[in-house]
Amino acid sequence: MTTILYSVTGLLLFVFGLFALIVCPHPLRKILGGNVMSAGIFLFLVAASYRADTGEIDAVPQAMVLTGIVVSVCITAVALVLSTRLQQAADQGARRRRKRRREEDAGE
Amino acid sequence: MDQGMKMLLTGFDLLLALTLLWLAWQLLRSTDIFKAIIFFICFGLLMSLAWVRMHAPDVALAEAAIGTGLTGPLFLAALRRIERKAGKNMMSEPAGNGEETGSRWKARNREMSPLLWTVTALTCCLAGLLIWTVLIIPRPLPGLADQVAGSLAESGVNNPVTAVLLNFRGYDTLLEVMVLLLGAITVWSITHAPFPPRVPDTSPVQKAAVRLLLPLICLIGGYLVWQGAYQTGGAFQGGAVLSAALVLLLISDFLWLPGMRSLPLRLGLTLGPLVFVLLAGFGILVEKTLLRLPVEYAGPLLLFLEAACGLSIGLTLAAFFAGGRPASDLRETPYSGEAKGKGPAES
Numbered sequence: 273m274t275t276i277l278y279s280v281t282g283l284l285l286f287v288f289g290l291f292a293l294i295v296c297p298h299p300l301r302k303i304l305g306g307n308v309m310s311a312g313i314f315l316f317l318v319a320a321s322y323r324a325d326t327g328e329i330d331a332v333p334q335a336m337v338l339t340g341i342v343v344s345v346c347i348t349a350v351a352l353v354l355s356t357r358l359q360q361a362a363d364q365g366a367r368r369r370r371k372r373r374r375e376e377d378a379g380e
Numbered sequence: 381m382d383q384g385m386k387m388l389l390t391g392f393d394l395l396l397a398l399t400l401l402w403l404a405w406q407l408l409r410s411t412d413i414f415k416a417i418i419f420f421i422c423f424g425l426l427m428s429l430a431w432v433r434m435h436a437p438d439v440a441l442a443e444a445a446i447g448t449g450l451t452g453p454l455f456l457a458a459l460r461r462i463e464r465k466a467g468k469n470m471m472s473e474p475a476g477n478g479e480e481t482g483s484r485w486k487a488r489n490r491e492m493s494p495l496l497w498t499v500t501a502l503t504c505c506l507a508g509l510l511i512w513t514v515l516i517i518p519r520p521l522p523g524l525a526d527q528v529a530g531s532l533a534e535s536g537v538n539n540p541v542t543a544v545l546l547n548f549r550g551y552d553t554l555l556e557v558m559v560l561l562l563g564a565i566t567v568w569s570i571t572h573a574p575f576p577p578r579v580p581d582t583s584p585v586q587k588a589a590v591r592l593l594l595p596l597i598c599l600i601g602g603y604l605v606w607q608g609a610y611q612t613g614g615a616f617q618g619g620a621v622l623s624a625a626l627v628l629l630l631i632s633d634f635l636w637l638p639g640m641r642s643l644p645l646r647l648g649l650t651l652g653p654l655v656f657v658l659l660a661g662f663g664i665l666v667e668k669t670l671l672r673l674p675v676e677y678a679g680p681l682l683l684f685l686e687a688a689c690g691l692s693i694g695l696t697l698a699a700f701f702a703g704g705r706p707a708s709d710l711r712e713t714p715y716s717g718e719a720k721g722k723g724p725a726e727s
């Protein structure tokens with residue numbers, strides 16, 4: 273019962289994250305969606321290996337999830353730095369375009 | 381376990397699952413990104429509660445320390461950087477033509493309705509398919525718990541999760557440490573850290589508190605690394621606690637930090653991967669297999685490895701938070717897209 277409940281929760285979290293990743297335009301929201309997706313997968317992985325009847329734990333999926341959490345933080349950090357640079361470059365481009373427009377207006 | 385207790389726990393599970401789903405939904409649809417990040421932090425804390433319910437205390441600790449304690453601040457710092465840049469633009473530009481700066485990522489939600497409906501329908505189909513698959517899996521699922529318990533004595537540690545991480549599946553962890561190093565290299569290549577961190581006036585209370593807390597945090601981090609050998613804990617959790625100390629230093633605007641030379645930082649970042657690679661080579665020499673450790677020395681070797689990895693992980697995570705290479709490390713002017721009188725690279 274516990275296993276199925278948490279497995280289904282994990283899958284729904286995965287689907288929510290995927291939906292946000294596709295639909296939301298803001299990059300930070302996309303990265304948040306990716307994080308929710310990975311949380312769902314981790315939850316599913318550990319819930320699938322959990323035996324509620326014996327209370328016995330399987331260390332292999334837990335170690336994999338531990339690895340996954342660290343890797344997902346790593347990916348998040350790189351994605352955040354990239355999106356910050358993207359915003360910076362886009363703003364500079366917009367500023368340059370506006371400046372050019374103003375110069376053209378002044379020239380006429 | 382009596383019936384009442386069981387029902388209580390099932391009720392708790394149900395409540396926790398519903399709360400997790402509600403928080404995820406809220407964080408993905410709330411219009412304010414700041415609010416979404418706060419929801420994400422709450423979500424991570426409740427996730428660690430779920431890990432405890434599934435008897436995975438190591439994962440719970442890692443989720444609370446790394447997945448939430450560090451990812452949340454990472455998001456907040458990135459949000460501040462993005463908004464500060466956008467805000468500065470809006471102030472310096474005359475109002476009325478800000479069509480590209482702030483509003484570029486505002487949802488154009490109403491006009492793409494058919495596409496949105498298609499995506500929603502497809503996602504619902506995917507959810508149904510996945511849930512159906514989970515329900516028809518034959519149970520109980522096979523696992524490796526017996527094998528791990530059987531060879532735990534050879535691993536040199538008593539905690540099965542640490543044994544799997546560092547000994548039985550050492551290859552995965554080696555690659556993971558390499559991924560961390562690669563992430564740090566990527567972040568340092570893309571940008572330089574905005575040092576000094578823009579904290580205009582740190583309160584004296586905060587500085588005094590950080591001074592008092594710092595040794596304690598380092599002690600807790602070291603203890604977590606040490607106790608990973610026989611109970612919940614390990615290099616990742618210890619490293620995350622260490623990185624929390626470094627993040628506190630960064631946001632409290634201690635002046636010696638921006639001027640710090642980057643060589644010690646670089647050495648610290650590579651120490652863990654280096655020790656891991658040396659240990660892998662040692663395995664080839666002594667046991668003729670990559671990453672296999674001699675049984676009698678496995679305990680001390682793993683402790684040494686964990687300490688080195690913990691230090692590197694702490695430094696790497698703090699480097700992620702700082703968001704770039706130290707400014708003292710720059711030998712050329714940072715790339716600024718628009719060359720305003722400055723040469724692009726004067727080395």
